[in-house]
Amino acid sequence: MTAVPETVVPFDEALTRYEPVVGLEVHVELNTATKMFCGCATEFGAEPNTQVCPVCLGLPGALPVVNVAAVEAAVRIGLALNCQIAEWCRFARKNYFYPDMPKNFQTSQYDEPIAFEGWLDVEVPAADGEGTEIVRVEIERAHMEEDTGKSTHVGGSTGRIHGADYSVVDYNRAGIPLIEIVTKPITGTGERAPEVARAYVATLRDLLKALGVSDVKMEQGSVRCDANVSLMPIGAQVLGTRTETKNVNSLRSVERAVRYEMTRHAAVLDSGAAIHQETRHWHEDTGVTTSGRPKSDADDYRYFPEPDLVPVAPTREDVERLRATLPEQPADRRRRLQGDWGYSDLEMRDVLNAGATEVIEETVAAGASPAAARKWWTGDLARRANAQGVAVTDLGVTPADIAELHGLVTAGRLNDSMARQVLDGVVAGEGGPTQVADARGLELVADDGALQAAVDTVIAANPDVAEKIRGGKAQAAGALIGQVMKEMRGQADAARARELILATLGVDG
Structure with a gap:
């Protein structure tokens, strides 16, 4: 009922x-x-x-x-x-x-x-x-x-x-x-x-x-x-x-x-x-x-002293010894970390709402930048956690995993789209980020020749967009970049693709 x-x-x-x-x-x-x-x-x-x-x-x-x-x-x-x-x-x-x-x-x-x-x-x-x-x-x-x-x-x-x-x-x-x-x-x-x-x-x-x-x-x-x-x-x-x-x-x-x-x-x-x-x-x-x-x-509970237990009498020395073990107050710690990480009040509020303070601290300690740690834990991982009704710490992803994933992106092996695919694999229990990337064959194409061929194909297929770019509307290159990424099955460096598109069309980037 x-x-x-x-x-x-x-x-x-x-x-x-x-x-x-x-x-x-x-x-x-x-x-x-x-x-x-x-x-x-x-x-x-x-x-x-x-x-x-x-x-x-x-x-x-x-x-x-x-x-x-x-x-x-x-x-x-x-x-x-x-x-x-x-x-x-x-x-x-x-x-x-x-x-x-x-x-x-x-x-x-x-x-x-x-x-x-x-x-x-x-x-x-x-x-x-x-x-x-x-x-x-x-x-x-x-x-x-x-x-x-x-x-x-x-x-x-x-x-x-x-x-x-x-x-x-x-x-x-x-x-x-x-x-x-x-x-x-x-x-x-x-x-x-x-x-x-x-x-x-x-x-x-x-x-x-x-x-x-x-x-x-x-x-x-x-x-x-x-x-x-x-x-x-x-x-x-x-x-x-x-x-x-x-x-x-x-x-x-x-x-x-x-x-x-x-x-x-x-x-x-x-x-x-x-x-x-x-x-x-x-x-x-x-x-x-x-x-x-x-x-x-x-009065209804009829309290009376427990006859089978002796009183508890902590000494002042014991109390002071235990006082010395107290950690930094959580509010003080949050303010210190916010200053160390350079987060705005709104960004820190997102971190707190996601329950990600500790994991971000560990991710930064593992080598990721504060910005990258926040991006992954309060973005993709927080959305996954909310969808599953669990905490971000219960997804099976560790701070070391996120630091390793960030390293693959900064090293130029993965772009963000590929990194999300790798994260899917980590959450699914397929292994660590590098192991998942290897198993799924995910790696940015570093060969300019292959990338140039894809750029040429896309420009030929979209003459109207190419003409706009030649006319000075460089922002229109975004549409061609998407086509290049599709042509390369998501394994192209978007920034490098943009450079090649503009160079091919004779436009100053």
């Missing part, structure tokens, strides 16, 4: 009466070798229920032990978010029943998180369209917890439990280390609230990737965003009732979900009804949310 939209009001109209307030909770799966409280592996995609033990299955008598690598990753994340790091904190039991919670509670942190009171600066396009501006998003906390298992509902049309024939549970994910990063309410952004929400998650994802603590693959659930949205009448001082759209797993969907909820809330409030505090499910196909369950408050 396809989810259908509820009553909404136009986005611009909603903003004339209401001020949006957004809060974002981002769950980050850490890339540690083992789980949060046991020694089970964390490999993604393993056979169901093969990475489990008595601890992560919650069997009686099994005792957890904290993963030190996960604690250090949590501290590094907190420091990168400008947070204070707790000198002493502990875990708590969050009690609620789900089939994918084998213990019937989640080991998390409640009122004593490991990191708190931070901020992250987010760049968004300026309201006037010129340059960018900074929005500071305040971080309330970043705390440690464990992930749940994964339920799959078989049968039915929605993939949800309602209407399914039966459900199966994979506990491989149960116990995977998670860091939950919670913002304070984001206010004052008005019509840009959805855009700011997307930019925040994108900036946070880039930071986590730079830290090396997660593979940040949103499509695999390594980063998941819960988007809280409420509206309050303009001029009001009391926050409205919020809804929480769960597990939004793409940047585009974060923006769309916030925007949709704003328009839905406005319609409910305009009707005189009240917003129900609840979780919502996001539907990518229809771009709407649907009701999930009533949203619990902290």
Whole structure:
């Protein structure tokens, strides 16, 4: 059954009466070798229920032990978010029943998180369209917890439990280390609230990737965003009732979900009804949310200190040691690379939109010019990636391949058209660029004799165009160059063909 939209009001109209307030909770799966409280592996995609033990299955008598690598990753994340790091904190039991919670509670942190009171600066396009501006998003906390298992509902049309024939549970994910990063309410952004929400998650994802603590693959659930949205009448001082759209797993969907909820809330409030505090499910196909369950408050989870785990107390020496490992901030790095590469703001924006910063950096390091690297990664490769619905890094083409391809062009062996054919072969898995070019017999004809013969044939076949060129319209040579390329099966040097055409017709180039 396809989810259908509820009553909404136009986005611009909603903003004339209401001020949006957004809060974002981002769950980050850490890339540690083992789980949060046991020694089970964390490999993604393993056979169901093969990475489990008595601890992560919650069997009686099994005792957890904290993963030190996960604690250090949590501290590094907190420091990168400008947070204070707790000198002493502990875990708590969050009690609620789900089939994918084998213990019937989640080991998390409640009122004593490991990191708190931070901020992250987010760049968004300026309201006037010129340059960018900074929005500071305040971080309330970043705390440690464990992930749940994964339920799959078989049968039915929605993939949800309602209407399914039966459900199966994979506990491989149960116990995977998670860091939950919670913002304070984001206010004052008005019509840009959805855009700011997307930019925040994108900036946070880039930071986590730079830290090396997660593979940040949103499509695999390594980063998941819960988007809280409420509206309050303009001029009001009391926050409205919020809804929480769960597990939004793409940047585009974060923006769309916030925007949709704003328009839905406005319609409910305009009707005189009240917003129900609840979780919502996001539907990518229809771009709407649907009701999930009533949203619990902290008291409903009956938090109490975890008796089986000792407190976590990082020393100041440990914190400073971890601070020294922090990488360059992604925004600073982008500005440095843009200056090094000589890209305009628009060109750099294309690079960011294509998710190609790292691969371009590696391509330049492999010997390609910044201009050529940008051309291939944000042009042909970005179009291919968009068509296939994958990232440019998932096409099977490496930075070394692009540098090698660029070398073949600059050396005069290939023209751009032939280079694209070679790229087709590389994407198809036929080998590296030189290997593909050799196998397909792709090489510019360097013999002026063969090229001159093709030029003579084309001029003879197009006397009217030749006469225009003789009359001073040198730009008309473009039509003959195309014919020469066709005659030479695309293996002619277009610049050399133009020179020969003009010389043959007695025109000064």
